[in-house]
Amino acid sequence: MAEITFDRVTKVYPDGTSAVSELSLDIADGEFVVLVGPSGCGKTTALRMVAGLEEISRGELRIGGRVANHMLPRGRDIAMVFQNYALYPQKSVYNNMAFALKIRNVPKDEIDRRVREAARILGLTQYLERKPKALSGGQRQRVAMGRAIVREPQAFLMDEPLSNLDAKLRVDMRAEIARIQRMLGATTIYVTHDQVEAMTMGDRVAVMRGGILQQVDAPERLYEQPANLFVASFIGSPAMNLVEASLEAESGRLHCRFGDSSLAVSDICRQARPEIEAYAGRRVVVGFRSEDITDATSAPEAGADRRLKAVIEVREALGSEILAHFSLGEERAGLALAGDVIEEQDGGASSPRSRRFVARLGPRAPVREGERAELVVDTDRLHFFDPESGLALGRSRT
Amino acid sequence: MAALVTPVAMSRSVERSQRPRRMRLSTQRRLTGLVLSIPALALVVAFVVIPIVQAVYYSMTQWNGVTSTWIGPSAYTQTFHNPAFWQVLTNNGLLLLAVPFALAIPLGIAVLLHERVRGWKFFRSVYFLPTAISWVVIGMVAERFFAYDGPLDKIIGSHTDFLGSSSTALLALAITFVWSMIGTNTVIFLTGLATLDTTVQEAAFVDGATAWQSFSNVTLPHLKRFVQLAFIMTVISAFSALFSLIFVMTGGGPGYSTTTMEFFVYQTGFSQSEFGTAALYGIVLFVMMAVVGIVQLKLIRSE
Numbered sequence: 134m135a136e137i138t139f140d141r142v143t144k145v146y147p148d149g150t151s152a153v154s155e156l157s158l159d160i161a162d163g164e165f166v167v168l169v170g171p172s173g174c175g176k177t178t179a180l181r182m183v184a185g186l187e188e189i190s191r192g193e194l195r196i197g198g199r200v201a202n203h204m205l206p207r208g209r210d211i212a213m214v215f216q217n218y219a220l221y222p223q224k225s226v227y228n229n230m231a232f233a234l235k236i237r238n239v240p241k242d243e244i245d246r247r248v249r250e251a252a253r254i255l256g257l258t259q260y261l262e263r264k265p266k267a268l269s270g271g272q273r274q275r276v277a278m279g280r281a282i283v284r285e286p287q288a289f290l291m292d293e294p295l296s297n298l299d300a301k302l303r304v305d306m307r308a309e310i311a312r313i314q315r316m317l318g319a320t321t322i323y324v325t326h327d328q329v330e331a332m333t334m335g336d337r338v339a340v341m342r343g344g345i346l347q348q349v350d351a352p353e354r355l356y357e358q359p360a361n362l363f364v365a366s367f368i369g370s371p372a373m374n375l376v377e378a379s380l381e382a383e384s385g386r387l388h389c390r391f392g393d394s395s396l397a398v399s400d401i402c403r404q405a406r407p408e409i410e411a412y413a414g415r416r417v418v419v420g421f422r423s424e425d426i427t428d429a430t431s432a433p434e435a436g437a438d439r440r441l442k443a444v445i446e447v448r449e450a451l452g453s454e455i456l457a458h459f460s461l462g463e464e465r466a467g468l469a470l471a472g473d474v475i476e477e478q479d480g481g482a483s484s485p486r487s488r489r490f491v492a493r494l495g496p497r498a499p500v501r502e503g504e505r506a507e508l509v510v511d512t513d514r515l516h517f518f519d520p521e522s523g524l525a526l527g528r529s530r531t
Numbered sequence: 532m533a534a535l536v537t538p539v540a541m542s543r544s545v546e547r548s549q550r551p552r553r554m555r556l557s558t559q560r561r562l563t564g565l566v567l568s569i570p571a572l573a574l575v576v577a578f579v580v581i582p583i584v585q586a587v588y589y590s591m592t593q594w595n596g597v598t599s600t601w602i603g604p605s606a607y608t609q610t611f612h613n614p615a616f617w618q619v620l621t622n623n624g625l626l627l628l629a630v631p632f633a634l635a636i637p638l639g640i641a642v643l644l645h646e647r648v649r650g651w652k653f654f655r656s657v658y659f660l661p662t663a664i665s666w667v668v669i670g671m672v673a674e675r676f677f678a679y680d681g682p683l684d685k686i687i688g689s690h691t692d693f694l695g696s697s698s699t700a701l702l703a704l705a706i707t708f709v710w711s712m713i714g715t716n717t718v719i720f721l722t723g724l725a726t727l728d729t730t731v732q733e734a735a736f737v738d739g740a741t742a743w744q745s746f747s748n749v750t751l752p753h754l755k756r757f758v759q760l761a762f763i764m765t766v767i768s769a770f771s772a773l774f775s776l777i778f779v780m781t782g783g784g785p786g787y788s789t790t791t792m793e794f795f796v797y798q799t800g801f802s803q804s805e806f807g808t809a810a811l812y813g814i815v816l817f818v819m820m821a822v823v824g825i826v827q828l829k830l831i832r833s834e
Contacts, residue, residue, distance in 0.1 A: 184733075184737050185736070185737070186733050186737070205736075206736040206737045206739075207738075207739040207740065207741070211737065212737065212738075213733075215730050217728070217730055219728065219731045219733065219734035221734075221748065221749060221752075222753070223752035223753070223755075232735075232738055232748065233739050236738070236739055236741075236744050237739055280734075280738070284738070
């Protein structure tokens with residue numbers, strides 16, 4: 134196993150398109166790092182550069198301490214699982230897995246031992262003689278995994294390996310891949326656009342956008358302390374509620390006002406984020422997670438400066454909880470929701486974001502579509518961002 | 532309720548028994564299919580089956596185009612004693628040796644073009660050009676190329692009449708044939724390569740394969756069907772499309788050294804007016820082609 138280092142790695146295509154810009158990232162031996170981001174963010178290009186399938190324009194890539202920029206793929210000792218599996222269609226499952234070992238002249242009985250062991254781990258033993266076309270999507274995915282495992286390589290690269298599977302199988306394989314990775318202790322780079330995969334599988338998650346690394350952190354920190362507006366809106370489902378507000382100081386307290394609503398910034402929040410004091414009297418983007426909102430009936434003690442007068446527009450009952458999509462009364466049209474800011478920054482490339490807020494309420498919260506409701510925000514857990522740079526202000530409370 | 536239902540049910544059963552019996556849908560479909568295929572069937576019988584039967588009949592006669600005398604199956608045994616017949620068969624066999632070259636060279640070209648080497652679009656047109664030129668023109672160009680003191684002699688610095696010498700004429704013909712097949716086969720292989728999933732090649736490289744290992748383990752197995760198709764077409768061309776080339780380049784000579792079965796049929800029939808014997812050679816050619824076709828089909832089906 135080996136550590137992988139991106140040192141200001143840049144990829145510019147001949148037509149001038151910059152796919153990855155100055156990517157610097159250290160991946161420790163045995164670590165599971167997930168590269169996540171929307172389509173075209175450069176995550177797959179970064180992975181392919183590690184595999185040696187894409188030339189590096191500038192910067193240095195090191196695998197196990199050796200500069201790998203000009204190494205051929207076969208010299209890198211790295212295994213890769215492709216999005217479409219890329220199995221050898223004319224070879225049986227056994228030979229798909231054995232191929233890499235055969236061309237390395239590994240003794241026959243050793244090949245046999247490793248292939249059968251991988252097949253056992255992946256539950257493929259009864260399919261060894263089949264051709265890939267006679268397998269289901271999930272089985273093909275396992276063969277692709279098996280082909281990587283038998284190599285016992287320095288690192289695993291996985292390019293959206295679950296995206297062609299149905300929802301249930303994806304959940305199963307997600308756990309399976311995480312289990313195998315832990316069992317083998319292999320350095321792994323996993324590319325996905327699915328933030329649930331990113332959050333559940335990785336030791337660390339690297340969020341990319343437009344070829345630029347936005348933040349690398351443990352999943353919880355990424356969720357709790359997003360470095361900028363993009364990460365805040367990308368990580369978490371439902372996405373963080375973000376709204377442009379003016380931060381006003383009033384008799385020693387800070388209030389963020391948006392439309393007719395006003396939320397008082399709690400002392401705990403102010404202590405955790407002293408930087409916001411400098412923004413008094415200025416505009417900021419304020420963010421709050423959907424689970425930090427409750428309905429007023431379950432928090433009767435909450436003061437008026439924590440309450441929002443909402444109009445419930447859509448109510449999604451999920452059994453264990455209710456997702457309430459709401460607007461803030463008549464003033465909704467006048468509010469610049471920060472989703473718009475992000476879209477502007479993306480040049481409209483990212484998916485259109487909801488113009489509504491979302492609250493995650495208890496399963497028996499008395500909210501009905503089209504009706505007004507009073508909601509309470511946990512103002513200890515507000516997030517603040519600079520509206521110009523999009524950067525987070527201070528560190529949010531963990 | 533029962534009083535209402537019973538009369539309706541009764542009237543239905545009466546209707547059913549009075550209605551004329553309809554054909555089942557599957558029978559109707561089968562009949563329609565038969566009716567619709569009659570015109571095609573008639574054409575095949577008129578222009579393929581009857582001529583074949585006639586050819587078999589005439590192959591056992593002595594026929595000068597006007598009068599025919601029945602000889603019987605002994606016509607075949609007589610033919611098998613004709614040394615010219617065996618030389619012609621040998622020529623056909625030797626031409627088959629050119630087939631691997633007519634496949635391997637286009638395969639190499641197609642792989643290079645597929646790699647998008649510099650100027651690949653230009654070269655693609657260049658290699659396809661022979662396909663767009665008539666066999667007669669190809670033959671005339673080749674005749675000049677191989678002529679005594681022609682371009683080839685100048686290149687290799689000799690004074691040989693390649694087409695005039697029985698030891699080199701067939702080779703010259705084979706080279707021309709290979710050259711003329713390059714375009715078609717290159718296009719077939721390029722089509723095959725275009726359908727190759729490049730990630731499978733990438734997977735092979737990541738698995739540690741060299742360029743050759745990737746070619747032999749991924750590209751070539753993928754191209755198997757395309758190679759089979761090109762093989763069939765090339766063999767068929769070698770047996771049945773070289774008439775114009777031979778006619779223009781050598782006229783089948785010197786002696787019988789470049790006469791193939793196809794040309795032999797023409798010579799025997801139209802130069803020597805032995806239509807019965809020509810029909811016999813036609814039958815032999817037909818059997819040869821049939822054997823190639825059947826073997827090929829077996830190979831494809833066996834997968």
